[in-house]
Amino acid sequence: MSEIVLQAGTLWWREITRFARQRSRLVGAFLQPLVFWALLGAGLKASFRPSGMPGDINYMQYFYPGVIILVLLFTAIFATISTVEDRKEGFLQGVLVAPIARSTVVLGQALGGTTLALLQGIIFLVLAPLAGIHLNLAAIVVSAGMMAIIAFALTSIGLLIAWRIESTQGFHAIMNLILIPIWLLSGAFFPSSGVPAWLYWPMRVNPLSYGMIALRRGLYLAEPVSFCSLSAFRWAVLISIGFAIAMFAAATRVANRSTSV
Amino acid sequence: MSAVAPITRTVTRDAASAIEADGLSFSYGERKALSNVSFAIARGEVFGFLGPNGGGKTTLFKLLSTLIPLQSGRARVLGSDLAGDTKTIRRKMGVVFQHPSVDGKLTVLENLQHHGRLYGITGSNLKERANSMLDSLGLTARADDLVETLSGGMRRRVELAKAMLHQPELLLLDEPSTGLDPMARREFFGHLEQLSRRDSVTIVLTTHHMEEAERCDRIAMLHQGQLVACAAPLELKSQVGGDVVVIHTAAPELLQRKLLQQLKLKSAVVDGTLRIERPRGHELIRELVDTFGAEIESVSFGKPTLEDVFVHLTGHRFDISGDARNE
Numbered sequence: 001m002s003e004i005v006l007q008a009g010t011l012w013w014r015e016i017t018r019f020a021r022q023r024s025r026l027v028g029a030f031l032q033p034l035v036f037w038a039l040l041g042a043g044l045k046a047s048f049r050p051s052g053m054p055g056d057i058n059y060m061q062y063f064y065p066g067v068i069i070l071v072l073l074f075t076a077i078f079a080t081i082s083t084v085e086d087r088k089e090g091f092l093q094g095v096l097v098a099p100i101a102r103s104t105v106v107l108g109q110a111l112g113g114t115t116l117a118l119l120q121g122i123i124f125l126v127l128a129p130l131a132g133i134h135l136n137l138a139a140i141v142v143s144a145g146m147m148a149i150i151a152f153a154l155t156s157i158g159l160l161i162a163w164r165i166e167s168t169q170g171f172h173a174i175m176n177l178i179l180i181p182i183w184l185l186s187g188a189f190f191p192s193s194g195v196p197a198w199l200y201w202p203m204r205v206n207p208l209s210y211g212m213i214a215l216r217r218g219l220y221l222a223e224p225v226s227f228c229s230l231s232a233f234r235w236a237v238l239i240s241i242g243f244a245i246a247m248f249a250a251a252t253r254v255a256n257r258s259t260s261v
Numbered sequence: 262m263s264a265v266a267p268i269t270r271t272v273t274r275d276a277a278s279a280i281e282a283d284g285l286s287f288s289y290g291e292r293k294a295l296s297n298v299s300f301a302i303a304r305g306e307v308f309g310f311l312g313p314n315g316g317g318k319t320t321l322f323k324l325l326s327t328l329i330p331l332q333s334g335r336a337r338v339l340g341s342d343l344a345g346d347t348k349t350i351r352r353k354m355g356v357v358f359q360h361p362s363v364d365g366k367l368t369v370l371e372n373l374q375h376h377g378r379l380y381g382i383t384g385s386n387l388k389e390r391a392n393s394m395l396d397s398l399g400l401t402a403r404a405d406d407l408v409e410t411l412s413g414g415m416r417r418r419v420e421l422a423k424a425m426l427h428q429p430e431l432l433l434l435d436e437p438s439t440g441l442d443p444m445a446r447r448e449f450f451g452h453l454e455q456l457s458r459r460d461s462v463t464i465v466l467t468t469h470h471m472e473e474a475e476r477c478d479r480i481a482m483l484h485q486g487q488l489v490a491c492a493a494p495l496e497l498k499s500q501v502g503g504d505v506v507v508i509h510t511a512a513p514e515l516l517q518r519k520l521l522q523q524l525k526l527k528s529a530v531v532d533g534t535l536r537i538e539r540p541r542g543h544e545l546i547r548e549l550v551d552t553f554g555a556e557i558e559s560v561s562f563g564k565p566t567l568e569d570v571f572v573h574l575t576g577h578r579f580d581i582s583g584d585a586r587n588e
Contacts, residue, residue: 003381010378018366021407094362094423097326098379099351259329 004107007100011108012115015079019116025078030120032074034127037067041131052193054225064131065216066188068143069208071124072117072151073183077175079113080158084168103252106159110248113155114148121147134222142218149240150211154179156247163254187212207243210236277340279304279431279463280325285334287320294320295486297334302465302479304430307457310467311474311567312483313579318467319359321483322435325465326356339430352380355424355462357434363419365409369400372408372419373426380427394422397459398452414445418452425456432456434466438473450476469579471567480567484575494567501565501573504542508535508549509558516556523552532578538565 019025041060050062086092095105122144128135135143161174183189185199186208192200203209214236217227228236280302287295295317302308310318323329325338327347336343338350363372373391377383382390395401398418403411408419417437424432437453438446450473457464466473474480474494481491490497510516513530520526520535526545528537539545542562549560563569571579 006378006381006383010375014364014367014375017371018364021366090358090360090362091364093328093358093360094356094376095379096328097351097354097356098376099348099381100379 004101004104007098007104008108008111011095011105012112015082015109015112016115018082019079026120028074028078030071030123033067033070033124036070037063037127041067050191052191054227057225058132061131061133062191063189064128064133065212065219066183066186068121068124068147068215068219069150069186069188069212070183071120072147073154073179075117075120076113076151076154076158077179079109079116079155080162081168081171083109083159083162084165084171087162088167102255102258106156106163106248106252106255109159110152110155110251113158114151117151117155118144118148121151128219133219135219136222139219139221142221143215146211146215146218146237146240149237149244150208150215153207153211153240153244153247156244156251157182160247160251160254163251163258182206182208185209187216207239210239211243214240277304278302278337279306280336280338280465282325282336283334285321285324285331285336287317287324287329287332293486295324298483298486298488299334300481300488300491302463304463305457305461307454307464307476307478308466309474309477309480310465310483311469311471311480311571312467313469315485316483317486318469318483319435320486322433322467326354326433326435327351352427353430355427355429355432357417357420357424357432357437359436359439361416361420363408363416363423366407368405368407369395369411369419369422370404373423376423377426382427390426390428394426397455398422413440414442414448417441417445417449421449421452421456425460425462428460429462431463431465434464436467436469438468438470446470446473474567482571482574484571484577489574490570497567497570498565501569502538503540503565504538505563505565505569506537506539506542506545506549507561508537509533509560510535510556511558512556516553519553519556524548529572529576531572531576536572538569538573 041063044063045059048059050057050059053062083092096102125135125140125143157179161171161178165171165174185203185206187203192203192209195203213228214233217233217236220227278301280300282301283299285295285298286293298317298321310321312318320329324331325336325343327343327350331344339353341349343350364375367375370391373394374387377387377391392401395404398421400415400418400422403415408416411419434453438449441449453464454476456462466477468474477494479491479493480497482489482497490500508516513533513535516535517528517530520528520537526537528535530536537545546560546562550557565573568579571577
């Protein structure tokens with residue numbers, strides 16, 4: 001057990017150290033969603049009012065938690081790209097011939113990606129007042145907790161893909177075909193109320209939608225508005241945890257079977 | 262976690278083999294990379310697998326280093342079954358890959374620390390071992406530099422320091438001198454030999470450099486996935502009959518027939534040249550030039566090299582560019 005902690009811990013430490021030494025990654029994962037939010041949020045605010053939302057939530061406010069998840073998604077993707085590069089460059093080979101279980105390797109990678117995503121997400125919380133959202137301690141703690149769960153799930157999806165494919169080019173294609181649509185259909189960009197049925201059901205079964213629900217509610221803990229009932233919130237948290245565990249298990253399974261190193 | 266105490270080993274060449282392989286075969290889909298390869302490597306030996314690219318070296322290396330699972334055949338590494346007990350083997354084995362496995366964004370020392378923790382080594386034990394490896398490989402002054410700022414030769418030494426950090430009994434190296442100039446290559450091999458002597462580590466490497474193979478205690482030659490020879494370099498060279506005379510000519514087949522008819526000389530056509538192996542080859546040259554002077558472009562003569570052994574055994578030139586798939 002302590003060996004797993006030591007091994008996963010050193011892989012985690014390495015992810016963080018690398019990240020800190022590559023400033024462009026930090027800037028990229030943070031600035032891109034910020035630009036999205038500023039341009040899309042401000043641009044759409046004038047024309048659209050999100051339907052089915054309580055109070056006088058404007059689009060800038062509606063989009064804010066969606067952008068936080070985009071920050072998590074981008075950071076998770078960058079962490080995953082580094083896994084593809086590790087395989088290509090040979091670093092991973094050195095890890096795989098060590099007396100370490102593949103599941104421990106994946107755990108270290110997933111925790112590294114999660115930590116980076118969480119850090120960026122928390123930095124993004126600083127912008128909450130700009131969105132007109134007042135945060136108290138409870139809101140910060142619950143939001144951070146949800147971010148951690150969502151980031152772990154997203155990083156695991158990324159690893160699931162990274163352990164299967166050969167090149168970063170392939171990863172970009174998959175990212176645009178799978179990861180971005182999952183985000184678009186999570187309620188991050190537009191609410192599910194009022195959309196046609198062919199969009200409604202994908203949004204209902206999308207596990208990330210529940211992370212979105214829970215995070216949105218967490219962010220507004222200090223505000224009088226409420227987006228969902230407490231029991232719906234509990235369910236959303238449980239589904240998100242289940243989703244994260246399932247994705248991690250799937251990534252471990254793929255890593256165990258991978259021989260193309 | 263088990264903190265491994267420093268072990269003091271004596272240089273022994275006991276009977277127990279470091280590696281015993283029996284009938285190893287491996288295919289990538291339709292393509293057979295290894296067929297029925299068997300060999301035994303003694304503890305304390307410096308053993309080289311020599312062969313052109315595509316000969317099966319890298320596949321064999323991946324099998325022995327536990328990167329890919331056995332398909333058929335059996336192997337025991339350091340007394341453990343390669344098919345079943347990879348974890349025990351991994352603890353006792355150090356691996357240096359052809360491609361760098363150190364992280365360029367970490368410092369030399371950080372790379373070693375990271376590696377040590379993967380092997381369950383921590384605290385003062387880790388510190389001591391890292392310092393001792395840095396010291397013996399002449400890296401102490403660069404310990405806090407990012408690996409990406411080091412020269413190619415130094416990076417290779419970091420790889421070696423990393424692979425030896427957990428005090429393995431067996432060191433496995435795949436084309437260890439890839440990307441090194443001849444000078445750095447000799448230096449690297451010197452470090453290897455020093456480690457082999459000091460820590461009595463069994464060293465198994467793959468190479469396509471003849472000079473590297475020459476420095477091994479024994480070598481095995483791989484050609485098209487098959488083991489064509491396995492012996493000490495001198496012994497292999499003695500298999501070639503005496504000297505090697507190579508004739509460059511426009512029509513090798515024609516000259517081959519004439520040699521047989523007029524001089525009763527057996528020769529082989531290899532890659533557009535005519536090769537003759539025989540003792541006292543220098544005496545032959547005059548006769549050749551006198552008789553066939555018009556047809557001969559050039560004649561060379563030499564003591565057999567490992568390359569000649571390879572040609573002798575396979576009838577193929579040792580082509581290092583060769584088939585580069587899977588390399």
